[in-house]
Amino acid sequence: MKTNEKLYLDVHVLQTVPPSCVNRDDTGSPKSAVYGGANRARVSSQSWKKAMRGMFEELMPQDSLGKRTKRIVRMVEEEIQKLGGIENTEEAAINILTAAGLKIKSAEKGTDALFFMSVAQAKALAKLAVEDPDTIKSTPPAEAKKKAKQALKELPGIDIALFGRMVANAASLNTDACAQVAHSISTHKVSREYDYFTAVDDLSPEDNAGAGHIGTVEFNSATLYRYATVAVHELHRHLEEETADAVKAFLNAFVYSMPTGKQNTFANRTLPDAVLVTLRKDQPINLVGAFERPVQAGKNNDEGYVEASAKALVKHANDVYENWLGLPILSLVTGESLKELGGTKPLKVVLETLNEELQERLRTGGDDQ
Numbered sequence: 001m002k003t004n005e006k007l008y009l010d011v012h013v014l015q016t017v018p019p020s021c022v023n024r025d026d027t028g029s030p031k032s033a034v035y036g037g038a039n040r041a042r043v044s045s046q047s048w049k050k051a052m053r054g055m056f057e058e059l060m061p062q063d064s065l066g067k068r069t070k071r072i073v074r075m076v077e078e079e080i081q082k083l084g085g086i087e088n089t090e091e092a093a094i095n096i097l098t099a100a101g102l103k104i105k106s107a108e109k110g111t112d113a114l115f116f117m118s119v120a121q122a123k124a125l126a127k128l129a130v131e132d133p134d135t136i137k138s139t140p141p142a143e144a145k146k147k148a149k150q151a152l153k154e155l156p157g158i159d160i161a162l163f164g165r166m167v168a169n170a171a172s173l174n175t176d177a178c179a180q181v182a183h184s185i186s187t188h189k190v191s192r193e194y195d196y197f198t199a200v201d202d203l204s205p206e207d208n209a210g211a212g213h214i215g216t217v218e219f220n221s222a223t224l225y226r227y228a229t230v231a232v233h234e235l236h237r238h239l240e241e242e243t244a245d246a247v248k249a250f251l252n253a254f255v256y257s258m259p260t261g262k263q264n265t266f267a268n269r270t271l272p273d274a275v276l277v278t279l280r281k282d283q284p285i286n287l288v289g290a291f292e293r294p295v296q297a298g299k300n301n302d303e304g305y306v307e308a309s310a311k312a313l314v315k316h317a318n319d320v321y322e323n324w325l326g327l328p329i330l331s332l333v334t335g336e337s338l339k340e341l342g343g344t345k346p347l348k349v350v351l352e353t354l355n356e357e358l359q360e361r362l363r364t365g366g367d368d369q
Contacts, residue, residue, distance in 0.1 A: 007233045007361060008284045009247055009354075010328075011254055012276040013226040014309050014337070015184075019193070020268035021219045022259040023047040029218045030192065033185055036292040041186040041222035043259060048226070049181050051257035052250070053159055059249040064242065066118035066157040070110035072097060075117060077107075079126030086129065092136040096129045099140040100148040101170040116165040118157025125151050149173070158246045161238040162230070178235040179228060179250060180284070186222035187291040187309040193219055217265065223273070223305035225291055225313070228254050229284035236362055244358040248351050251277065255347060273306045274335030276317075276342065277350060278328035279357070285325065290316030310337035317341055330357055 021030045023043045033042040056065055067075065077093040086092045090107050097104055102111055128151050129136050134144035149172065156165070156175050164177030194216050201212030230250055236243045258269045278285075295308040318340075321327050331342030332350045345353070 005233060006231070006281055006283075008280045008282075009230040009232055009251070010276075010278045010280065010284050010286075011226075011228045011251060012278075012287055012313065013255065013272045014187070014223060014274045014306060014313065014335075015226060015270060015272040016223045016304075016306055017041075017221060017270055018266070018268050019195075019219045019221045020266040021217065021262040022268060023261050024218075030220050032190070032192075032220075033183065035185055035288075036294060038189045038294045039191070040188075040294075041190040041220045041224065043184040043224065043226075045181040045183050047259040047261070048184065048254075048257065049163055051259045052181075052253040053163075055253035055257045056159055056249060059252060060158055060246075063119050063123075064158050066116050066121075066160045068114050068116045070112075070114055071108075072102075072110050072115050072117050072122075073104060073107045074110075075119075075122040076125050076129075079123050080129055083126055083130045086136070092129050093125075095136040095138060095140070096125050096148050097152075099135050099145045100125070100152040101145070101173055102152075102167075103169055113168065115167070116160050116163075117152070118155060118160055120155035120157060121152055124155060156238055158239065158242065158249065161235055162246065162250060176234070178232075178238065179230045181254070182227040182286060182288070184224045184226040185288070185291070187225050187312070188223065188294045188297070188305050190220050190222050195219060217262070219262075219266065223309050225288055225309070226254075226272075227286050227288060229286075231284075232279075232358065232362075243362055244355050247358055248355045251354065252351060272335065274310055274338040275333065275347065275350070276313075276338050277330075277332040277354060278342075279330040279354075280325070280328050282325055285320060287313060287317055287320065289320075307337060310335075314338060314340045330354075 023031050025031050031042045031044060033040050073093045076097060077089045080086055080089045080092055094104050128147055134140055135148050152173055160175055162179040165175040167173040196216050198211035199213040230247055232247060239246055255272060255275055290312040295305055295312050297305055332353060333339060333342040333344045334347045334350055336344060
């Protein structure tokens, strides 16, 4: 890839979710937001990113991923045990993590907050512990601390490179995220609904007609606009030749994943109605402005929200292209409702086309048509 060249992947998704509560607040209500003066259904970016990380485990090698946990001592200790040569592996793991700049409460409790560490970083720390005894001393010298910290910064793993890592008490271990995922919101106004339910006690006496349990569950249904972007040029600095495959996995997971909140109650797992994927060399563009004015459910309210949402998205995208930044260097579409924004292809073809395009651009810099 050419020095200082920028390349952004933008993903826009329209997806209808039936009655559900995929992401709830502290009171158990579906999350919401006010946008354009209207109440919208909302699914937080954290919720969808967690679902995506779950899919990464199916799409990518385990050694290329990370774990978010407080129990990082066990991760490093297990890798030290595989290498052998150290008698007290637990103490060694604690000492090298401390040398790297982390505060370890104990082997069981680990860090105060969840820590995101790649499998490759755990292996690198273990290798360093075995090869350099200074790094596992209770008071390691400055050079040993530097080595340990470097081992915990390099080889971040695909998910850490994409979603970043924040360490409050050791800012030098932070990793800036190469991807951003927006909170998904409904393209239209949404009202909460309530499901009143009862549960019967299977072993209740025959003369007892009462319910064993009574309760309510809040839910909503919506056509969501979902958006995410990846700074491909930044990701390339972390992952190099793995970048194109990482972006492909990101797109695959973003499109196919679904947060698991109340999934057994509502069985709400759907697929998108339409997907727009673009590459830009100037800046990422969130097209949520298409829905600042809530869309209506079509003529006589008998056409649903998908068609109206797609029309609004196409119009807004074309307005942005014409008045502000010009066309993307690549536009790929899955779903007939967005065909005006690019050639429509099955998602499998979109994924392969994008992968080939990125490999070419990352290798040579690419030539815009």
